[in-house]
Amino acid sequence: MNSMAGNYTTSDGREIGGVMMEMKNITLRFGGVVAIKDISFDIHEGEIRAIIGPNGAGKSSMLNVISGFYNPQEGEVWFNGKKRPSMKPYHVARQGIARTFQNIALFEGMSVLDNIMTGRLTHMKTGMLAQALWRGPAEREEVQNREVVEKIIDFLEIQHIRKTPVGRLPYGLKKRVELARALAAEPKLLLLDEPMAGMNVEEKEDMSRYILDTNDEFGTTIALIEHDMGVVMDLSDRVVVMDYGQKIGDGTPDQVRNNQAVIDAYLGVAHD
Amino acid sequence: MPEQLLFAMEVTLNGLMAGVLYALVALGFVLIYKASGIFNYAQGVMALFAALTLVGIMEGQVPFAHLINVIFGTEIHHFGWEVPALLAILLTVVVMIIFAWLVNHFVMRHLINQEPIILFMATIGLAYFLEGVGDLMWGSDIKRLEVGLPQGINEWIDETTFQALGYGFFIDNLDIVAAVIAILLVIGLVIFSQYTTQGRALRAVADDHQAALSVGISLNFIWVLVWSIAGFVALVAGMMWGAKSGVQFSLSLIALKALPVLLIGGFTSIPGAIIGGLIIGVGEKLFEFSIGPMIGGATENWFAYVLALIFLVIRPQGLFGDKIIERV
Numbered sequence: 001m002n003s004m005a006g007n008y009t010t011s012d013g014r015e016i017g018g019v020m021m022e023m024k025n026i027t028l029r030f031g032g033v034v035a036i037k038d039i040s041f042d043i044h045e046g047e048i049r050a051i052i053g054p055n056g057a058g059k060s061s062m063l064n065v066i067s068g069f070y071n072p073q074e075g076e077v078w079f080n081g082k083k084r085p086s087m088k089p090y091h092v093a094r095q096g097i098a099r100t101f102q103n104i105a106l107f108e109g110m111s112v113l114d115n116i117m118t119g120r121l122t123h124m125k126t127g128m129l130a131q132a133l134w135r136g137p138a139e140r141e142e143v144q145n146r147e148v149v150e151k152i153i154d155f156l157e158i159q160h161i162r163k164t165p166v167g168r169l170p171y172g173l174k175k176r177v178e179l180a181r182a183l184a185a186e187p188k189l190l191l192l193d194e195p196m197a198g199m200n201v202e203e204k205e206d207m208s209r210y211i212l213d214t215n216d217e218f219g220t221t222i223a224l225i226e227h228d229m230g231v232v233m234d235l236s237d238r239v240v241v242m243d244y245g246q247k248i249g250d251g252t253p254d255q256v257r258n259n260q261a262v263i264d265a266y267l268g269v270a271h272d
Numbered sequence: 273m274p275e276q277l278l279f280a281m282e283v284t285l286n287g288l289m290a291g292v293l294y295a296l297v298a299l300g301f302v303l304i305y306k307a308s309g310i311f312n313y314a315q316g317v318m319a320l321f322a323a324l325t326l327v328g329i330m331e332g333q334v335p336f337a338h339l340i341n342v343i344f345g346t347e348i349h350h351f352g353w354e355v356p357a358l359l360a361i362l363l364t365v366v367v368m369i370i371f372a373w374l375v376n377h378f379v380m381r382h383l384i385n386q387e388p389i390i391l392f393m394a395t396i397g398l399a400y401f402l403e404g405v406g407d408l409m410w411g412s413d414i415k416r417l418e419v420g421l422p423q424g425i426n427e428w429i430d431e432t433t434f435q436a437l438g439y440g441f442f443i444d445n446l447d448i449v450a451a452v453i454a455i456l457l458v459i460g461l462v463i464f465s466q467y468t469t470q471g472r473a474l475r476a477v478a479d480d481h482q483a484a485l486s487v488g489i490s491l492n493f494i495w496v497l498v499w500s501i502a503g504f505v506a507l508v509a510g511m512m513w514g515a516k517s518g519v520q521f522s523l524s525l526i527a528l529k530a531l532p533v534l535l536i537g538g539f540t541s542i543p544g545a546i547i548g549g550l551i552i553g554v555g556e557k558l559f560e561f562s563i564g565p566m567i568g569g570a571t572e573n574w575f576a577y578v579l580a581l582i583f584l585v586i587r588p589q590g591l592f593g594d595k596i597i598e599r600v
Contacts, residue, residue: 107484
């Protein structure tokens with residue numbers, strides 16, 4: 001399979017669309033430290049793309065570049081065929097890119113329902129005053145947004161905790177609520193930063209299923225970072241491998257698995 | 273009914289009314305603290321500045337008159353017109369929104385992710401800066417503020433209580449107006465924060481900056497919004513205090529009374545600010561009335577702080593504040 005070409009068909013028979021996002025020669029530095037060094041890769045519409053690599057490889061930095069939390073010193077980010085200027089995270093979110101965080105960033109004091117409703121913010125149009133008066137269009141909009149949110153609550157099977165303040169939830173459920181909030185934005189591209197970190201086997205299986213179902217039912221393009229190699233290989237269509245800020249592999253799980261540089265990075269070889 | 277009890281009742285009522293004014297100032301603190309985690313030391317000075325601006329606009333005063341006269345050798349002080357109260361209030365709101373934008377643009381947005389103590393220090397600097405600007409803009413003399421609010425004894429309460437109890441209660445009309453306005457303000461704020469998109473965004477920002485950004489909320493917009501609302505609340509508070517005791521620079525000191533109010537009510541609760549204000553208002557009036565004469569009076573200066581200290585020991589998060597739970 002030629003990964004750089006346009007459309008392709010996955011091993012399980014799904015049709016993948018053209019290039020949605022393209023990173024061209026991205027370099028990111030923090031002072032003297034180079035977190036990402038001249039990396040290029042692309043994400044196709046409808047695929048599940050994984051970024052893997054050992055600790056400190058620069059995976060999260062890459063995700064932060066995509067979501068606008070970091071702006072790279074060099075390189076270009078292309079989204080939907082257009083070069084993206086340097087952007088604030090909330091601009092990126094409004095373009096239809098939603099994300100979750102490695103260390104869960106939820107609104108702890110708010111209920112599960114309210115948390116997920118914040119995911120709808122980019123879809124709200126009526127003005128402040130109209131909403132305060134709770135009339136006409138504002139009310140219709142609220143109802144429509146609630147419908148989307150209820151659908152996602154059903155989808156992720158969190159009906160029973162909808163009114164619970166997020167702060168009281170156990171870790172696994174928090175991860176799920178965070179996914180729900182990201183899905184509420186009905187994103188074109190969903191970024192997941194270690195969605196299964198700290199989970200037990202059962203929770204990991206659940207989360208894998210949700211990720212696959214999201215891709216399947218909503219057609220959402222997904223880019224994810226994950227440590228668990230088994231999970232990554234099962235989930236993703238194509239994998240980027242990073243090490244020390246550089247790209248050392250890119251391709252289908254099978255291609256990556258047999259890549260000598262990747263094997264070295266994970267098993268460790270003597271550098272001399 | 274024994275006379276002492278009647279006096280105590282009147283004192284309690286007056287305390288409630290005074291408490292409303294404390295609550296108004298405390299409300300401004302809570303709003304900013306909730307949304308950005310900043311304890312805004314400048315809230316009291318903002319109330320003063322808003323009141324000064326309101327009077328200045330109403331009287332047609334030329335802003336920075338002193339400065340202009342010194343530089344250009346002129347002798348201008350007034351435009352020679354008077355602005356009606358309602359229009360002047362609207363103009364002052366505009367000034368407070370501009371102020372909010374300036375604060376965010378030049379100070380707060382450069383301090384994102386800094387320690388709370390640094391943000392706090394910044395607001396102390398802001399307070400003294402704003403006090404200076406207020407002085408330079410409008411002069412430092414005490415001004416009367418007359419926006420047409422009713423003042424003086426409420427005859428109806430006086431007569432009704434006289435007929436019912438044989439003793440007429442003295443309640444100032446201005447205090448009643450203040451109470452009504454405070455209630456409306458709180459209802460408005462609660463509706464805003466619970467039922468509007470911007471309100472939800474505001475609560476989101478208060479909770480987690482990173483997460484708020486990721487769902488498409490602009491922090492700068494929310495902060496300007498919050499400082500604008502705080503400026504508006506400051507204007508209301510400044511108007512009430514100004515109408516009661518004249519617009520003067522000691523007005524900024526009421527900010528300090530808001531501190532014990534917040535310690536009692538909790539820094540993160542709007543209802544807490546109200547209840548805290550009422551407790552302090554009633555508490556200090558009753559204490560002065562009952563214990564004051566025995567220990568030489570002037571207890572109102574310190575009673576609020578002692579009460580706050582006691583609360584700190586018993587319930588450090590305040591009556592309505594978020595519980596501080598650390599999972600181990």
